[in-house]
Structure formats: C-alpha cells, structure tokens
Amino acid sequence: MRAVVMHAPRDVRVEDVADPVVQKPTDAIIRLAATCICGSDLWPYRGTDEVSEPLRMGHEYCGTVEEVGADVHDIEVGDFVIGSFFASDNTCEICRAGYQTSCIHREVLGTSGGAQAQRMRVPLADGTLVATPGQPDPELIPSLLAASDVLGTGWFGAVAAEAGPGKTVAVIGDGAVGLCAVLAAKQLGAERVIISSRHADRQALARELGATDVLSERGEAFITKVKELTDGLGAHSAVEAVGTHESMHQAIGATRAGGHVGFVGVLHDVAITGEDIFMTHVHLHGGPAPVRRFLPELVQLIWDRKIDPGKVFDLTLPLDGAAEGYQAMDQRRATKVLLTV
Amino acid sequence: MRAVVMHAPRDVRVEDVADPVVQKPTDAIIRLAATCICGSDLWPYRGTDEVSEPLRMGHEYCGTVEEVGADVHDIEVGDFVIGSFFASDNTCEICRAGYQTSCIHREVLGTSGGAQAQRMRVPLADGTLVATPGQPDPELIPSLLAASDVLGTGWFGAVAAEAGPGKTVAVIGDGAVGLCAVLAAKQLGAERVIISSRHADRQALARELGATDVLSERGEAFITKVKELTDGLGAHSAVEAVGTHESMHQAIGATRAGGHVGFVGVLHDVAITGEDIFMTHVHLHGGPAPVRRFLPELVQLIWDRKIDPGKVFDLTLPLDGAAEGYQAMDQRRATKVLLTV
Numbered sequence: 001m002r003a004v005v006m007h008a009p010r011d012v013r014v015e016d017v018a019d020p021v022v023q024k025p026t027d028a029i030i031r032l033a034a035t036c037i038c039g040s041d042l043w044p045y046r047g048t049d050e051v052s053e054p055l056r057m058g059h060e061y062c063g064t065v066e067e068v069g070a071d072v073h074d075i076e077v078g079d080f081v082i083g084s085f086f087a088s089d090n091t092c093e094i095c096r097a098g099y100q101t102s103c104i105h106r107e108v109l110g111t112s113g114g115a116q117a118q119r120m121r122v123p124l125a126d127g128t129l130v131a132t133p134g135q136p137d138p139e140l141i142p143s144l145l146a147a148s149d150v151l152g153t154g155w156f157g158a159v160a161a162e163a164g165p166g167k168t169v170a171v172i173g174d175g176a177v178g179l180c181a182v183l184a185a186k187q188l189g190a191e192r193v194i195i196s197s198r199h200a201d202r203q204a205l206a207r208e209l210g211a212t213d214v215l216s217e218r219g220e221a222f223i224t225k226v227k228e229l230t231d232g233l234g235a236h237s238a239v240e241a242v243g244t245h246e247s248m249h250q251a252i253g254a255t256r257a258g259g260h261v262g263f264v265g266v267l268h269d270v271a272i273t274g275e276d277i278f279m280t281h282v283h284l285h286g287g288p289a290p291v292r293r294f295l296p297e298l299v300q301l302i303w304d305r306k307i308d309p310g311k312v313f314d315l316t317l318p319l320d321g322a323a324e325g326y327q328a329m330d331q332r333r334a335t336k337v338l339l340t341v
Numbered sequence: 342m343r344a345v346v347m348h349a350p351r352d353v354r355v356e357d358v359a360d361p362v363v364q365k366p367t368d369a370i371i372r373l374a375a376t377c378i379c380g381s382d383l384w385p386y387r388g389t390d391e392v393s394e395p396l397r398m399g400h401e402y403c404g405t406v407e408e409v410g411a412d413v414h415d416i417e418v419g420d421f422v423i424g425s426f427f428a429s430d431n432t433c434e435i436c437r438a439g440y441q442t443s444c445i446h447r448e449v450l451g452t453s454g455g456a457q458a459q460r461m462r463v464p465l466a467d468g469t470l471v472a473t474p475g476q477p478d479p480e481l482i483p484s485l486l487a488a489s490d491v492l493g494t495g496w497f498g499a500v501a502a503e504a505g506p507g508k509t510v511a512v513i514g515d516g517a518v519g520l521c522a523v524l525a526a527k528q529l530g531a532e533r534v535i536i537s538s539r540h541a542d543r544q545a546l547a548r549e550l551g552a553t554d555v556l557s558e559r560g561e562a563f564i565t566k567v568k569e570l571t572d573g574l575g576a577h578s579a580v581e582a583v584g585t586h587e588s589m590h591q592a593i594g595a596t597r598a599g600g601h602v603g604f605v606g607v608l609h610d611v612a613i614t615g616e617d618i619f620m621t622h623v624h625l626h627g628g629p630a631p632v633r634r635f636l637p638e639l640v641q642l643i644w645d646r647k648i649d650p651g652k653v654f655d656l657t658l659p660l661d662g663a664a665e666g667y668q669a670m671d672q673r674r675a676t677k678v679l680l681t682v
Contacts, residue, residue, distance in 0.1 A: 093574060094598050102598030102622045104573075232445075233434060257435050257443030267615025274584075274608025277625060281443045284618060284625040
C-alpha cells in the first residue's frame with residue numbers, strides 16, 4: 001500500500017510499504033477514507049523535533065474496518081469508524097475519569113504505522129474506535145476526520161477552559177485547533193468568543209464558526225484589548241492552541257482571577273513561574289486531548305449536521321500529493337490539508 | 342498601644358506605637374482578642390525577603406469592633422469579628438466569583454499597621470469582616486483566629502484540589518496550613534488523606550485531624566509511596582502547602598492524570614515546564630486563599646464545635662513575647678504561635 005514517510009526535515013515521500021496486519025487480538029485494521037496533516041507534523045518537518053530514522057507519519061483517521069482480532073467485540077468489519085491519536089482501553093480508572101490519552105494501556109498511534117496511508121492498524125480497537133450510526137455521506141467525511149484530532153482537541157481546550165453560558169472565551173491561535181476551539185466555545189454556550197488572527201481567510205472562518213470578536217493584536221496588546229472588552233477583568237476562559245512560551249503567557253494574561261486556561265498546543269520550551277500562577281489566580285489544565293471522551297457526542301453532532309468542523313480543511317490533495325501538502329502548511333498557504341485515500 | 346515591629350532579620354521588637362484611627366469611612370478599628378505568627382512571617386525573619394525599613398507585622402486577627410466609619414453598615418461596634426489578610430469589597434465581580442483576594446479594590450492588611458498589635462485598622466470593613474453569632478467563649482478564640490488564615494488557606498487548598506467523597510488526597514507540608522488542609526479534606530468527605538511528616542507531634546495531630554496515612558517519605562520516595570497506595574495511579578488530589586520548587590513538583594508527581602493540585606504555599610523560585618503539566622494531565626489552581634469566601638461556613642463550623650483548628654497552635658505567648666515566638670517557629674520548636682493580646 002501507499003504511505004507517507006518522512007526521511008529528514010522537508011523530505012517527505014509517499015512510498016510503497018507493507019500492508020498492516022493484526023498483531024494482537026485486540027487490533028483492528030481499517031481502510032482509510034481520508035487522513036490529514038497535523039500542525040504537530042511540522043515540528044519534525046521543520047527540524048524542531050529530530051528525525052533520526054525514516055518516520056511513518058499521521059495520526060488522524062477515519063475509515064472502514066476491514067479486519068478485527070479475535071478479542072474485538074464492539075467493532076465489526078464494515079463499520080465506519082473514527083479514533084484518536086492514542087489507543088486506549090476505555091475501561092481503566094483513568095479512562096473512566098475521561099482521560100483516555102493517559103490510559104494505563106495507551107499506545108501512541110503511528111509508531112507501528114501512521115495514518116497517512118491507505119490502511120492502518122488500530123490497537124485496543126474496542127476502546128479506541130467509535131462507529132458512526134451508518135455509512136456516512138461523502139460530504140461528512142471531512143468533519144468526521146476533523147473529530148479525530150483538531151475538533152476533539154479544540155473541544156477539550158474549551159472544556160478545560162470551562163467555556164459555557166455567560167462566559168467570555170479568548171482563543172489564542174488561529175490554526176485548525178484554535179478555530180475548532182471557537183466552534184466548541186460557541187456550542188458550549190459561550191456569550192462572547194474572542195480570537196486573535198491576522199489572516200483574512202481565518203478571520204472569516206472564525207466568525208463563521210462563532211467568534212464574536214476577531215482581534216489583530218498579539219502578546220501584551222492582545223491582553224490589553226481583551227481586558228478592555230471585559231471591564232478590565234479579563235476573559236473567564238482562555239484556550240491556548242499554539243504551544244509556545246509566548247502564547248501560554250498570552251493565555252494566562254488574558255484570563256481574569258478565578259478564570260480557567262485550557263492549553264492544548266503541544267508545549268515547547270514553556271516556563272511558568274510561581275508568580276505567573278500564584279497571584280493571577282487562574283486555573284490551568286490541558287495536555288494531549290482525551291478526544292475519545294468527546295467522540296460519541298461529536299460524531300452525533302456531525303451526523304445531525306449541527307456542526308461542520310470540516311471547514312477547517314482549506315486544501316485537499318490525494319495521498320500521493322502529501323509532500324505538496326506539507327509544503328503548503330509549512331508556508332502557511334494552507335491551514336489544514338486533507339489527504340484523500 | 343503595643344505592636345510587633347521587625348527592624349531587620351531576626352530583630353523583632355514589641356514597641357509602643359500610635360493607636361490606629363479611622364482613615365476612610367469604610368474602615369473599622371478592632372481591639373484584638375488574639376493574633377499569631379505566620380509561616381510567611383519567617384521569610385523576612387530569615388532574610389529571604391528583604392527588610393528595608395521597620396515592618397509592622399501580622400495579618401491574622403480576630404477581635405471586637407471598637408469604632409466604625411460612617412459608611413460601615415453591616416458591622417457594628419461591639420461585634421466580635423474575623424477577617425482575612427486582604428481587605429475586599431465582597432461586591433465586585435471577582436469577589437462574587439469567590440476570589441476576594443483578587444478583589445478589584447483589595448488592600449493588603451499590615452501595610453498601614455499589622456495585626457500583631459493591640460488594635461488594628463481594617464479597610465472595607467463591611468466586605469472584609471465576618472461577625473460571629475454572639476460573643477465567643479474564650480476557648481473558641483484560637484479556632485476563630487485560625488480561620489483568619491491557616492484554616493481558610495488549608496481549606497482553599499483542599500477545595501482547589503477538589504477534595505471530596507471517594508477521593509484520595511495527598512497533603513504536602515505538615516505546617517499549620519498543611520494540617521488544616523488535612524482537616525478540610527476530611528470535612529469535605531475525602532476517603533483517604535495522606536500527609537508527609539517526620540515530626541512525632543505533627544504526625545499525631547495530623548491523625549487527630551483526619552489523616553489516614555502519615556508517611557515519612559519525601560520527594561520522589563513520597564510520590565512512589567502515594568502511587569503504591571493508589572493502584573499505581575496517584576492521588577486524586579494534592580494540596581501543596583509549602584511553596585518551594587520541590588514541594589510543588591512533589592504535589593504534581595503524586596497526582597494522577599486528570600487529578601487536581603491545589604497550591605497555597607507562597608511560591609518561591611518555582612519553575613514549571615510544559616512537560617510538568619502537559620503529559621501529566623493535572624489541574625493546577627491556587628494562590629492567596631480567598632479566605633473570605635469560606636469564612637461564614639468556617640465560623641459556623643467552629644461555633645457549632647464541629648471543627649477545632651485551634652489545635653494547630655502549640656505555643657501561646659503574650660504579645661510582648663513575640664520575639665520568643667518568632668524564634669520558636671524559626672527553630673521549628675513550635676508549629677504555630679498564638680499571641681494573646
């Protein structure tokens with residue numbers, strides 16, 4: 001089958017590789033309907049994360065179950081399924097508390113074959129995968145794929161930030177996750193959703209997804225502006241969807257005393273001091289989104305056409321065009337690239 | 342009147358100073374029944390915090406109202422009152438959300454005359470002070486005084502850590518605040534309360550206040566032991582009641598994914614990295630305890646003799662013996678010193 005392999009920074013190739021096989025009785029093999037390129041895939045692409053050996057790429061997926069192991073009971077061959085970037089048993093105490101990405105049996109997907117491929121192996125299939133109510137219409141595929149990561153991650157950011165009725169929510173980051181956090185904050189009932197963006201297309205999409213205020217300010221100027229909009233107090237909630245030291249401090253600074261910061265950008269070189277969190281009185285919570293917690297609800301919202309997170313994909317290419325997709329995201333010509341399989 | 346003044350590290354004197362007067366119509370003047378020495382008073386005493394000019398000390402108090410300004414309506418002359426270390430209006434949006442220590446009009450007590458004195462001025466008296474249902478029996482004074490800070494702070498730590506039924510709560514720090522956090526966790530219904538302590542008297546008091554497990558381990562060994570006691574997962578909740586880099590990391594490390602760390606030790610030289618909070622999935626919340634939020638409930642619990650936090654005082658001296666009290670706490674001969682006025 002065809003699969004994306006990164007050989008070195010900026011060296012992405014689509015190659016013939018062996019088909020995945022069931023290795024454990026709890027595995028499933030799925031044929032992908034679509035996959036995509038993640039902002040976090042740019043860390044190795046740009047050389048920020050080391051590429052010491054050829055890497056199979058991709059961790060976002062939806063598709064049809066082709067084969068299941070002997071111990072898979074809830075997922076059947078032929079089901080259309082969506083899963084998250086960590087496989088989880090969904091039965092341990094940590095999963096039951098809603099933290100499937102910290103499951104005591106979790107496995108990182110991609111280590112034995114990434115999702116940017118025609119087929120993939122999904123461990124712990126019963127715990128990891130959620131089946132749609134039926135075979136989806138083709139126009140639902142982008143949104144179902146978005147649920148696999150960017151929607152689930154933005155949603156967790158908004159939940160961790162306790163977005164809800166009567167709340168003002170500030171979103172830091174106008175990438176696909178930030179835009180999905182806007183959608184989530186709106187769905188969760190937030191009164192006001194503020195996002196920082198300087199890209200006309202992303203500004204327009206942010207408004208379409210529910211942003212009430214689109215600011216061009218960044219850093220301290222953003223914080224000042226958010227305070228101006230909130231009687232000097234700051235937002236009730238902030239979603240950090242970038243992962244840098246600056247964006248984390250922008251999120252903390254924009255949040256009022258007693259407010260909540262949900263951080264979902266993969267943190268790189270972030271340092272938080274006692275002063276940052278002691279006198280500010282903010283709540284901090286985040287990490288790798290337990291997307292599985294939200295998948296049943298998100299799949300239903302998409303199925304019922306109540307949300308359309310597939311809008312974050314602004315470039316669609318065939319799997320064999322993956323190299324062009326990485327380049328487009330690296331150069332910020334695309335927010336999020338969907339690869340048809 | 343007599344008042345405690347710190348002239349330099351380890352130079353604490355009790356001197357004659359001017360009586361406080363009503364400066365603003367929202368002020369009250371109280372005659373103290375008792376005051377005490379705080380662990381945080383040891384920062385300047387030990388030279389960790391600079392003493393650039395003579396400091397009036399103390400921020401924990403209870404006593405009888407002697408005079409009120411023209412705009413004080415809820416507090417009357419003769420009331421027996423308790424307040425917190427920050428004056429707050431208790432009406433702004435931040436106060437109403439329960440964060441009176443971040444009140445938009447807050448004033449730090451002690452800046453115009455500390456509580457280690459015969460009398461003190463309390464700004465924003467209506468918002469800051471809580472009156473007892475009647476004149477308290479003398480044996481209730483230590484507990485009412487504890488409510489002013491250490492009880493309220495330990496209680497906030499336990500609330501921030503979401504201590505509650507079915508939860509295992511780890512408490513880091515066996516000072517007065519840590520011991521009060523044990524009491525709070527027990528009152529809030531925690532199933533298991535683990536504290537680290539190596540002092541026989543504090544161990545005994547911790548058990549009396551509700552600790553189910555008293556460990557002598559510290560640092561990584563403490564974390565390992567807490568995990569052993571919790572099926573390898575870690576505590577649901579941890580209360581950090583010391584304020585050092587090590588104790589904060591001990592609290593984060595002892596907490597399970599999805600769990601809550603409530604930090605109330607005044608943070609000194611603490612650095613938290615992205616790795617510390619991203620993959621751990623803990624919630625972090627804390628800061629200067631909004632004691633005022635809890636005071637009505639705590640005063641009632643004390644009044645009804647349901648809790649006895651006054652037990653944390655293990656040395657009682659007259660106000661004029663303050664220097665001896667500081668020395669006893671510095672040398673860890675006393676956990677918490679009460680000064681009778």
